[in-house]
Amino acid sequence: LAKTTQPISMDSYEGQEVNITCSHNNIATNDYITWYQQFPSQGPRFIIQGYKTKVTNEVASLFIPADRKSSTLSLPRVSLSDTAVYYCLVVGNNAGNMLTFGGGTRLMVKP
Amino acid sequence: GAGVSQSPSNKVTEKGKDVELRCDPISGHTALYWYRQSLGQGLEFLIYFQGNSAPDKSGLPSDRFSAERTGGSVSTLTIQRTQQEDSAVYLCASRGLAGVPGDTQYFGPGTRLTVL
Numbered sequence: 001l002a003k004t005t006q007p008i009s010m011d012s013y014e015g016q017e018v019n020i021t022c023s024h025n026n027i028a029t030n031d032y033i034t035w036y037q038q039f040p041s042q043g044p045r046f047i048i049q050g051y052k053t054k055v056t057n058e059v060a061s062l063f064i065p066a067d068r069k070s071s072t073l074s075l076p077r078v079s080l081s082d083t084a085v086y087y088c089l090v091v092g093n094n095a096g097n098m099l100t101f102g103g104g105t106r107l108m109v110k111p
Numbered sequence: 112g113a114g115v116s117q118s119p120s121n122k123v124t125e126k127g128k129d130v131e132l133r134c135d136p137i138s139g140h141t142a143l144y145w146y147r148q149s150l151g152q153g154l155e156f157l158i159y160f161q162g163n164s165a166p167d168k169s170g171l172p173s174d175r176f177s178a179e180r181t182g183g184s185v186s187t188l189t190i191q192r193t194q195q196e197d198s199a200v201y202l203c204a205s206r207g208l209a210g211v212p213g214d215t216q217y218f219g220p221g222t223r224l225t226v227l
Contacts, residue, residue: 046217101153
């Protein structure tokens with residue numbers, strides 16, 4: 001499994017854009033980059049997944065450079081309710097691949 | 112459609128008792144996973160079901176833990192003779208078709224187990 005490295009914590013203010021970068025130097029050819037969000041006492045919630053370049057959905061954008069050794073999750077105009085832990089995972093595209101969550105990035109959004 | 116559901120949401124039990132935790136995956140999802148998460152920790156894989164294949168039990172911490180999946184849908188995780196170290200949030204996830212680009216695992220809300 002490719003190991004990921006991301007900041008332990010980040011602080012932001014309401015209305016700002018937040019960018020969380022994740023390093024995954026040993027990513028394999030068939031690996032996808034996946035981000036989850038987790039609130040206290042809840043299960044992880046899938047946010048976005050990508051393979052290369054840029055992916056955007058209604059929640060976030062994911063930027064992946066050509067070498068795929070890192071990725072950046074971008075949250076536009078965060079609100080207090082975006083305070084959560086964000087996990088970056090590298091996952092092979094087979095159902096047998098169980099997910100391994102590291103420590104994640106604890107995002108604190110302040111008023 | 113509906114997401115993954117789990118019951119009960121909270122379970123408090125006494126040491127030595129057996130508990131059953133239930134997971135209803137997303138309709139049509141063929142793969143089902145059980146994980147557990149201790150306070151402030153990452154997820155620990157327990158067991159994985161894929162269709163009618165034999166489950167991958169490699170993550171089960173002891174023989175007190177078992178799981179079954181009936182009819183390829185609902186799954187039950189059973190912990191026998193519970194111990195205090197079993198206290199954690201037990202999470203279930205399901206996944207759709209293997210090999211479909213962009214598919215991933217969707218989690219339920221979890222069952223918080225407290226062993227007194």
